[in-house]
Amino acid sequence: MLRRTSRQLRPVAAVGLAVVGAGDGTRQRNSLQRLLRDHDEGVAANAKGTITVTSTYDVESALYYDQYNMAVMPCVSGGAARQALRAKLIESGAVAGVRERLLAPWQAEGERRVVVFGCRSVAYLKRQLLADTTHSFLIVDPSLKELMGAAAALTPAFARRVFFLRCESMFTCLQVLQPETADVAVVPMPVPFWSKHGSHRRLVHFDFYCAAHSVLRVREAPTDPRGVVLFTDCEPYAAFMMEHLEEAKLVVPYTRKNPAQLFQRWLPQDELIEDVEGGAQRRRREFPKQRDEDVVALAAAKSGATTPDARRLLSAYNYSRKYYRDFAEERVQQAGGV
Numbered sequence: 001m002l003r004r005t006s007r008q009l010r011p012v013a014a015v016g017l018a019v020v021g022a023g024d025g026t027r028q029r030n031s032l033q034r035l036l037r038d039h040d041e042g043v044a045a046n047a048k049g050t051i052t053v054t055s056t057y058d059v060e061s062a063l064y065y066d067q068y069n070m071a072v073m074p075c076v077s078g079g080a081a082r083q084a085l086r087a088k089l090i091e092s093g094a095v096a097g098v099r100e101r102l103l104a105p106w107q108a109e110g111e112r113r114v115v116v117f118g119c120r121s122v123a124y125l126k127r128q129l130l131a132d133t134t135h136s137f138l139i140v141d142p143s144l145k146e147l148m149g150a151a152a153a154l155t156p157a158f159a160r161r162v163f164f165l166r167c168e169s170m171f172t173c174l175q176v177l178q179p180e181t182a183d184v185a186v187v188p189m190p191v192p193f194w195s196k197h198g199s200h201r202r203l204v205h206f207d208f209y210c211a212a213h214s215v216l217r218v219r220e221a222p223t224d225p226r227g228v229v230l231f232t233d234c235e236p237y238a239a240f241m242m243e244h245l246e247e248a249k250l251v252v253p254y255t256r257k258n259p260a261q262l263f264q265r266w267l268p269q270d271e272l273i274e275d276v277e278g279g280a281q282r283r284r285r286e287f288p289k290q291r292d293e294d295v296v297a298l299a300a301a302k303s304g305a306t307t308p309d310a311r312r313l314l315s316a317y318n319y320s321r322k323y324y325r326d327f328a329e330e331r332v333q334q335a336g337g338v
Helices: 006-015 025-048 079-091 094-108 122-131 144-158 169-176 206-215 235-248 308-315 327-337
Strands: 017-019 062-065 070-072 112-117 135-141 162-166 184-188 227-232 254-257 271-274 281-284 296-302
Touching (some): 025 062, 025 070, 025 144, 062 094, 070 144, 094 135, 122 135, 122 144, 135 144, 144 162, 169 206, 206 235, 227 254, 235 254, 235 327
Parallel strands (some): 070 162, 112 135, 112 184
Antiparallel strands (some): 062 070, 227 296
């Protein structure tokens, strides 16, 4: 956790969102690195069992770094245990501050707004930013390390069109983003979290589809590429995402689309490069951690307004952990049945 003096904490409590070293890139970099170091120490302590750390990022404050186009919010998942913190972020003005400082510039740029949930490839983000100036990007990830690396690489060239938010996806959709402010939601290569024990950390599920639907604009025509697009190299996760999309379609109007057509630009691309020594070609993947398996993509357009039933479900969402089936066990069972 980031350690501050009481003198530094007072303005945070007053305004909700603390601007760290406005205009001072060095101070902001040091602050972010300190956050990362304290986070790593907390994770290591938890792993060793020497100390129990309930939050490995700052437990109270929301922070803004203008040189990185980045806002850092504390962890809010965990059901009733963090209800007071979630309420405080709203009541203190922290969420309003993030909207003013981060989201307003994002919405002011370009003709279309994209929310990318997950920062797994700087190369992928750079390709999308280079493709046109029509789209402005908000990158959302709970990992500050991934966001900081991407911000350092992309902000110098694309400062007007790329913005970063450290926050959990559900809180982002339900409390930070306002309804119908995004045109596309992209989930590129999400971590599958194979075990049942870790399955509560999966990004894509029924609740996420409904929450993402609420922040998307309704398409203007069947050929209007407004909606959600997802891809993964984990076949069990692809099947899981498909099942939850079909379940969400019973509550909110999504229309399945062929991702290779309407949403083709959002799919990953590999690059063939020449081996200087051997002369042979080899494939360089856009996502460095991609496994040697086929990528499965899904896409769905927002074909109608978010329903009252869905809004009632989302208003009752309590951020408690939900556990899902074990992918590893499922794969073993499938292999045994062959």
